[in-house]
Amino acid sequence: MTGPLKGFLESLGKMQRKFYAKGLRLGCPIRTYLVTARSAASSGTRALKTLRSWGLEIDEALFLAGAPKGPLLDKIRPHIFFDDQMFHVQGASRMGTVAAHVPYGIAQKVTHKPSISNTAAK
Template structure:
């Protein structure tokens, strides 16, 4: 079984996601950050990456206030899994092997999300708990750019569904990969390009 498929070919990635594989399109960066050679640091966006696009759909179709209302109403209902949940689960199982032997783990995971901790963050944390998974650090940026934080934590790779976050990460030296799984990506594909 494949836990993750990475490619520079976006069409192959879309095909893999349609077949329900965890997949993402890789984008290199010109001036890569200095990275740890003792610890692998993996950063994930939440919605449309680890979680489904259900909250994204509400935001895009009904607005931000409807999103906040929905998150409050369903705070105790776990989010559905997104395309990379299985990959995070595989990484978590590797981490547990180190923790079980009381060893320092050479893998560190981060959630780097545009969500606010106070409005939507609780549902995210409760979802992880319901899955029996954890990330080492959860950063709720409340809409702030992700690139500067990724540069600070020096993640080796960052998974996101929005190209604006991918570009922001790349400009600041982080290898970023695009997960084309969301209503936003569907709208971008179907909206005619204006000349």
């Protein structure tokens, strides 16, 4: 099963290759980062291989091994950010980044009933 972003990422890879074919690899305006809280030895490497198999070149892969993403995202300042955890999506959107939740991954496997905070209604 493929996720909802496969087509988008394949198209992004096609645009990258157009720049590369013209000898503009370093001048390509599309910079891609894989930023994962996982370590390279875990499923982080699998994600990198998947993206490459879809034709997307990754400029930098950052395996944080549990370290927070926020400080790194603040330095990178991505235009678009995708994550499977709403905490990271909300943090990136507060920076002014277009951020989207991807409803896949280990964080989506809820073993308890989620609680609803009612602080906004007070």
